Amino acid sequence: MVEPARAASAARPPHPQHCPSWCIDCRHDDADPFSPRALLHRGAADIVHAYDDACLLVETQVRVAYWDKAPDWIGTDPTDLEHPYVEISGPTEDDLHLSLTPEHARALAAALLRAADTADTAV
Template identity: 50%
Template sequence: MDQSAPALGAALPRLRPVSCPPWCTDGLHHDLDPPGTALHRSPPATVAVYDEACELVAAHVQAAFWDKAPEWIGTDPADLERPHVEVGTPAGGGDVPMFLTPGQARSFAAALVRAADAADTEAFYRTPVPPGVASTAVPASAPLLQA
C-alpha cells in the first residue's frame, strides 16, 4: 500500500467556489441549508474595546456576504443581501452584532474619528489629576449650566 496516498474517507481540502468574492478567506461554502447557500467572510480585523462591564474584549470587523439560495432572497433588507460589514464581539461578552452597508460603515468610521479627535482635544484642557485622587474638573464636553 502506498503510504503517501490519503486514506479513504480522509478529509480533502475544500476549494473556494468560483463565485466567491476575492476577499473571502473564511467562508462556509458547504453543508449549508438550503443547498446553494454560501457565507463569505473576509479576514477579521480585531480591535480591543471595553464592554459594558469595563472588561477588554475583542471586537471583530469583517466584510461578509450571504450568497443565498433563490428561495431565501428577499428575507433580509436589500442592503444586507449584498456584501456588507459585520462588527461583533465574543458571544460571552454581551454580543450585539452590527451589520452595516459599506456607506454606513464609512459614516460610522468617520463618526468614530471625529469623536476620538474630540476626546483627544479635551485632554489638553484638563488639569492632570494624580491617580487615586478624585477630579473636580468638569469635562469640556459637559453642557454649560445656565444661571
C-alpha cells in the same frame, strides 16, 4: 493610538469557484437540499480592542461578509444587505453583532473619528 491588528488566518482550504476572492472563512451549505448555495462568506477580520460593560478588554472583529443566497431566499433581508456588507462582532455572537452597508460603515467611521478627536482635546 493603537492600530487595529489584522487577525491571523489559517491556511485557506480549497473554496468553490463561486466564493468571492476576499473570502477566507465561509460556511458552505451546498449539501443541504433545502438551502442550496446558501453560503456565508467572510473576509479577514481586523481586530479592534474595546472595553465591555465589565471594563474588560475584548476583541471586536470588523470584516466584510456576504450571504450568497439561493434564489428563493433573496428578499428575506433588507435589500441593501443583499450585497457584501461590513460585519462587526464581539467575542461571541451573542455579545455584539452589527451589519452595516458600506455607506453606514463609512458614516460610523467618520463619527468615531470626530468623537476620538473631541476626546483627545477634552480636558
